[in-house]
Amino acid sequence: MSEHRCDIKLTVNGETISETVEARTTLVDFLREALSLTGSHVGCEHGVCGACTVRVDGVIVRGCLMLAAQCDGAKVETIEGVSDAGEIADLQAAFERRNALQCGFCTPGMLLTAQELLRGGGVPSRDKIREQISGNYCRCTGYQAIVDAIEAVAQERAEAKR
Amino acid sequence: MKITEDSPSALTALDRPNSYIGRSVPRPNMARLMQGRAQFVSDVTLPRMAHAAFVRSPHAHAKIKSIDSSAAKQAPGVVAVVTGAELSKVITPWVGVLTHLKGLKSAPQHAIAVDRACWAGEAVCAVVARSRAEAEDACELVQIEYEELIAVTDAETALDAKTLVIHPELGDNLTFERVHTAGNPEQGFKAADAVVETTFVFGRHTGVTNEPRAIVADWNAGDQRMTVYQGTQAPHMMQNLFAKHLGLQEHQVRVLTKDVGGSFGIKVHTYADEMAIVALSKLLKRPVKFVADRIESFVTDIHARDHRVKARIGVKNDGTITAWEIDDLTGIGPYSVYPRTSGIEANQVVNLTGGPYTCPNYKARARVVFLNKNVMCQYRAVGHPIATAVTEGLVELAAAKIGMDPLELRRRNLIADDAHPSQGPSGIKFEALSHHAALAHLDSMMNYAGLRAEQAALRQKGIYRGIGFASFVEVTNPSAAFYGVGGAKISAQDGATVRLDATGAVFCHIGVTEQGQGAEAVTAQCVASAFGVPIERVRVIMGDTDNTPYGGGTWASRAAGIGGEAAWQAGKALRQNVVAIAGSILQAKPDTLDIRNGVVVDRDTGKERIGLDEVARIAYFRPDTLPTGVQAELVATRHYVPRAWAFSFTNGIQASYLEVDTDSGFVKLLNHWCVEDCGTVINPQLVDEQIRGGVVQGLGAALFEQCVYDDRGQLLNGNMADYLVPMAMEMPDIECAHVVTPTADSELGAKGAGEAGTAGAPGCVMNAINDALRPLGAAALTDMPFTPGKILRALGKV
Numbered sequence: 001m002s003e004h005r006c007d008i009k010l011t012v013n014g015e016t017i018s019e020t021v022e023a024r025t026t027l028v029d030f031l032r033e034a035l036s037l038t039g040s041h042v043g044c045e046h047g048v049c050g051a052c053t054v055r056v057d058g059v060i061v062r063g064c065l066m067l068a069a070q071c072d073g074a075k076v077e078t079i080e081g082v083s084d085a086g087e088i089a090d091l092q093a094a095f096e097r098r099n100a101l102q103c104g105f106c107t108p109g110m111l112l113t114a115q116e117l118l119r120g121g122g123v124p125s126r127d128k129i130r131e132q133i134s135g136n137y138c139r140c141t142g143y144q145a146i147v148d149a150i151e152a153v154a155q156e157r158a159e160a161k162r
Numbered sequence: 163m164k165i166t167e168d169s170p171s172a173l174t175a176l177d178r179p180n181s182y183i184g185r186s187v188p189r190p191n192m193a194r195l196m197q198g199r200a201q202f203v204s205d206v207t208l209p210r211m212a213h214a215a216f217v218r219s220p221h222a223h224a225k226i227k228s229i230d231s232s233a234a235k236q237a238p239g240v241v242a243v244v245t246g247a248e249l250s251k252v253i254t255p256w257v258g259v260l261t262h263l264k265g266l267k268s269a270p271q272h273a274i275a276v277d278r279a280c281w282a283g284e285a286v287c288a289v290v291a292r293s294r295a296e297a298e299d300a301c302e303l304v305q306i307e308y309e310e311l312i313a314v315t316d317a318e319t320a321l322d323a324k325t326l327v328i329h330p331e332l333g334d335n336l337t338f339e340r341v342h343t344a345g346n347p348e349q350g351f352k353a354a355d356a357v358v359e360t361t362f363v364f365g366r367h368t369g370v371t372n373e374p375r376a377i378v379a380d381w382n383a384g385d386q387r388m389t390v391y392q393g394t395q396a397p398h399m400m401q402n403l404f405a406k407h408l409g410l411q412e413h414q415v416r417v418l419t420k421d422v423g424g425s426f427g428i429k430v431h432t433y434a435d436e437m438a439i440v441a442l443s444k445l446l447k448r449p450v451k452f453v454a455d456r457i458e459s460f461v462t463d464i465h466a467r468d469h470r471v472k473a474r475i476g477v478k479n480d481g482t483i484t485a486w487e488i489d490d491l492t493g494i495g496p497y498s499v500y501p502r503t504s505g506i507e508a509n510q511v512v513n514l515t516g517g518p519y520t521c522p523n524y525k526a527r528a529r530v531v532f533l534n535k536n537v538m539c540q541y542r543a544v545g546h547p548i549a550t551a552v553t554e555g556l557v558e559l560a561a562a563k564i565g566m567d568p569l570e571l572r573r574r575n576l577i578a579d580d581a582h583p584s585q586g587p588s589g590i591k592f593e594a595l596s597h598h599a600a601l602a603h604l605d606s607m608m609n610y611a612g613l614r615a616e617q618a619a620l621r622q623k624g625i626y627r628g629i630g631f632a633s634f635v636e637v638t639n640p641s642a643a644f645y646g647v648g649g650a651k652i653s654a655q656d657g658a659t660v661r662l663d664a665t666g667a668v669f670c671h672i673g674v675t676e677q678g679q680g681a682e683a684v685t686a687q688c689v690a691s692a693f694g695v696p697i698e699r700v701r702v703i704m705g706d707t708d709n710t711p712y713g714g715g716t717w718a719s720r721a722a723g724i725g726g727e728a729a730w731q732a733g734k735a736l737r738q739n740v741v742a743i744a745g746s747i748l749q750a751k752p753d754t755l756d757i758r759n760g761v762v763v764d765r766d767t768g769k770e771r772i773g774l775d776e777v778a779r780i781a782y783f784r785p786d787t788l789p790t791g792v793q794a795e796l797v798a799t800r801h802y803v804p805r806a807w808a809f810s811f812t813n814g815i816q817a818s819y820l821e822v823d824t825d826s827g828f829v830k831l832l833n834h835w836c837v838e839d840c841g842t843v844i845n846p847q848l849v850d851e852q853i854r855g856g857v858v859q860g861l862g863a864a865l866f867e868q869c870v871y872d873d874r875g876q877l878l879n880g881n882m883a884d885y886l887v888p889m890a891m892e893m894p895d896i897e898c899a900h901v902v903t904p905t906a907d908s909e910l911g912a913k914g915a916g917e918a919g920t921a922g923a924p925g926c927v928m929n930a931i932n933d934a935l936r937p938l939g940a941a942a943l944t945d946m947p948f949t950p951g952k953i954l955r956a957l958g959k960v
C-alpha cells in the first residue's frame with residue numbers, strides 16, 4: 001500500500017512529529033492511535049458531533065473530517081496541550097464548579113469550541129454561546145450548565161480586563 | 163416535607179458536623195475528563211491487541227446460505243475470520259426471559275447469527291485484524307450468499323394469521339401479553355359525563371450515547387482468566403453472563419469499567435457483538451477490541467419506545483376522573499434482549515398509567531410482538547414517558563372537553579399528600595408522595611396566571627403559545643422485585659467497603675458505577691459525612707469486579723439511593739471501629755468520642771483529642787503499644803437493599819411553555835420547569851443536572867428523535883446527520899425545584915433522580931403544543947415526534 005502512504009511533518013502541542021501515515025487516516029485517528037493523544041474523541045466520524053474537535057493553525061476543526069496527510073506543516077493543538085499550557089484553566093474551573101460535564105466525552109471538544117468564542121473577547125449573549133456550541137453534541141447535560149459556565153468565564157475575563 | 167430551591171438546602175437531620183449531605187460539592191473525577199486524560203474503553207490499548215469488525219446482514223430477514231471467507235483470510239493484517247457457527251463452539255446462546263413476566267417467550271440468540279439473520283445489522287461474520295481499518299477492509303472481501311425471507315415489520319399485523327412467524331418454534335409472534343383490570347372500569351365509564359378517546363404513538367428511538375459501545379476482552383490462557391474492559395452500567399451482571407456463556411467460573415472473569423461516555427440504559431444489556439468479542443478473545447488467546455462505529459450503533463444499540471396506545475378516560479363535569487383504559491402494542495426486535503428482557507417497558511406502561519391519580523377504575527392490555535427490526539429494550543425512564551404522556555395527554559384532553567383548567571383538574575384528582583401509603587390503579591404501592599405540594603410550587607414558580615394572560619394577549623396578535631403540564635411518578639431504588647424474582651442474576655443490593663489508610667485517609671470500594679451522573683461524588687459525600695473526614699480524603703473505587711463488593715451497578719436510578727446508603731452505613735461502621743481504637747489509645751470511653759473533620763474529638767465539647775493520621779500510625783505500625791487483646795479493625799463493609807417497599811417512587815410535575823410557528827410548523831421551546839421529590843437531596847447541583855439532562859432527552863423524543871424504518875425493515879436514517887438529537891440552539895433553560903419527602907426505608911432517605919426529567923418532558927410538550935393549537939381548531943397531536951410536517955397537517959395547511 002506504499003502508494004497510499006505519505007510522510008508528514010507537523011507540530012502537535014509544540015512537539016515536532018515526523019510520521020508516515022496512510023493517506024486515508026483521519027487527523028483524529030492519527031492523534032489517538034499514532035500519538036496516543038486520546039483526549040480527542042470519536043463520536044460519529046461524520047462531522048456532526050464535534051467530539052473530535054482540535055485546533056489546526058489556531059482554528060478549530062473536526063478531526064474526523066480532516067486527513068492527517070493534510071496536516072503536513074501544520075500546527076496542531078489538542079485538549080492535552082491546551083490544558084497543559086494553562087490557556088483554559090479558568091474555563092475548566094468553571095465547568096467543574098457548574099458541573100458542566102457528566103460523562104465528559106463531549107467535554108474536550110466543547111472546551112476548545114467555547115475557547116474559540118471566548119478568545120474573541122466581550123461577553124457574548126446566551127444565544128450566541130448556544131450558537132457557538134450548536135455543532136457539539138452533548139447527550140448528558142442538556143447544555144444549560146455548559147452555557148452557564150461559558151457565560152461566567154466570559155464575564156470573569158471581561159471583568160479582569162477592566 | 164419541605165421545598166428546596168436550586169441552591170443547597172439547609173442541613174438536614176442527617177447532618178453531622180461537617181456534613182456534606184445536601185451540599186453541591188463538585189465531583190472528584192472531573193479534571194481528568196476535562197484535560198483529555200480520562201480512560202474510556204475506546205482509549206484502551208493492550209499488548210498484542212487485535213481489532214474486530216463485523217460483516218452485518220444487509221437484510222432484515224434472510225437465510226445465510228454460505229459464507230466464503232477465503233479472500234478475507236488472505237487480506238493484509240487479518241488474524242482470523244470467524245462465522246457464527248464457528249463461534250458457537252466457544253460461547254453458548256441465550257434466551258431473554260424472566261419468570262415473573264408470565265408467558266414471556268423468546269428464541270435462542272447467538273453471538274453471531276447462525277444460519278439466519280433476523281434484522282438488518284445483525285452480525286453475520288467477524289473479522290479480526292491488526293487494525294480496525296484492516297479488519298474493515300477484509301469485511302468487504304467476505305462473500306455471503308443470502309436467501310431473503312419475508313420481513314415482519316408492522317406491529318399491527320404481526321399477530322395476523324397470515325403473517326410469517328419469525329420463530330416458528332414459538333408458535334406466534336407474541337412475545338408477551340399482560341392484561342390488568344382494577345376497580346370497575348365499565349361502571350366508571352358509565353358514570354362519566356364525558357369520555358375522551360384517542361391513540362397515542364411513540365416513535366422508536368435510541369440512546370445515541372456520545373461514546374459508542376466499546377469493549378476490550380483479554381483472555382489470558384496462562385492465568386485462565388478473562389479480563390474485560392467494558393463501558394457497562396452493571397459489571398457484576400456482565401461478569402456472571404460472560405462466565406456462564408463461556409463455560410467459566412465467575413472468579414475467572416474480571417470486568418473493569420473506567421470512564422463511560424454516556425449510558426442511559428443503552429449500556430446495561432447483553433449485546434451479541436460484545437459477547438462475540440469475549441468469545442473471539444478466548445478463541446484467539448489475545449486481547450480483542452471492538453468499538454461500534456456510529457452507523458453500527460444505530461442498527462445495534464437497543465432501540466426503545468415504539469408504542470401505539472389506544473386510550474380512554476372518563477370524567478365528570480366536576481372534574482372527577484371516573485375510569486382509564488389503555489391498549490398498548492409495541493413491536494420489539496426478533497429477540498427479547500438478555501437478561502432484562504424486552505417485556506419490561508410494556509409492563510411498566512401498564513404499571514404506571516394513571517399512577518398519580520386516585521381513580522381506581524382501570525383496564526389495561528399490553529402486547530409485545532416480535533419484528534425483524536433492531537432489538538428493543540430498556541432505555542432511560544423505561545415506560546415512564548409513555549405512561550406519563552398517555553395519562554397526562556388524556557387528563558388535558560378531558561380538561562379541555564369539560565372546559566376546566568388543566569391544573570385545577572389535576573388538583574381534584576391527584577392523590578392527596580396526606581393519603582399515603584397509597585397505591586396506583588395498577589396496584590403499585592407508594593410510600594409517600596407530594597403531588598399537591600409540587601403542583602402548588604410549580605404554579606407559583608412559573609407564574610402560571612401571568613403566563614396565561616400573556617398567552618391570551620399574544621393570541622390576539624396571531625402568536626400561538628402553549629402551556630402544558632405533566633404530573634408523574636418515577637420508579638427508583640428497585641428491590642429484587644424488578645429482576646431478581648424473575649430469575650435474572652442482577653443484584654438488587656449493593657455493598658460498600660471503607661478502609662482507613664495509614665495516613666488517615668479513606669478508600670471506599672463500591673458496587674455502583676459512575677456514568678457521569680455523579681455516583682462517585684455522592685459516595686464520597688456519604689462516606690465523608692458518616693465517617694467524619696474532609697471529602698478530599700475519600701477515594702472512591704468503582705467499576706472493578708475484582709475489587710468492589712458485589713453489586714447491581716447503575717440503572718433504575720439506584721446509585722445514590724442504594725449505593726449511597728451502603729456507603730453511609732459503611733462510613734458509620736468504620737467510625738465506630740476507629741473510635742474504639744482511639745478510645746483505647748486515649749483511655750476514654752468510645753461513646754464519648756466522635757470523628758470530625760479528620761480528627762477524633764470529644765463528642766460533647768468538640769475538643770480535639772487525636773488525629774486520624776496518628777490513630778492509623780499506631781494501629782498499623784505500633785500495634786505493640788495498644789493494650790493486650792485490642793485489635794484494630796480498620797475496614798468495614800455494609801450492604802443495603804430496600805426491603806419495606808418494592809420500589810421507592812418519586813413524584814413531580816413539569817411544565818412547558820412554547821411557541822408554534824403556524825406557517826412553518828416549527829416549535830420553539832421557551833421555558834421548561836420541573837418540581838420533583840426525590841427525597842433527601844444529597845447533592846442539589848447533581849440532582850438538578852440529572853433533571854435537566856433527562857428533560858432534554860425527553861424533549862428530543864417529543865420533537866426530533868425517531869428511527870425511521872421502511873416496510874422491508876431497513877433503517878432509513880441511521881446516522882447523526884439524519885437522526886436528529888437535541889442540540890444547544892433548540893433547547894431551553896430549565897428551572898428545577900424540589901419537594902423533599904425522604905423514604906423511611908433508609909437512614910439517608912434518598913430516592914433516585916435520574917429519570918424523572920425524561921419521564922415527564924414528552925407528555926408535557928405534547929400538551930403544550932395542543933394547548934397552543936386548540937384555538938385554531940387543530941385535531942389533537944398525539945403522534946411523537948411532533949415534526950413540523952405533522953403540525954402543518956394538523957392545521958390543515960398541507
Ligand code: FES
Pocket residue numbers: 041042043044045046047048049050051052053062063064065
Ligand atoms: S467524530 Fe468528528 S464530528 Fe463526530
Ligand code: FES
Pocket residue numbers: 100101102103104105106107137138139140141372423424678
Ligand atoms: S457530558 Fe456526556 S456527552 Fe456531554
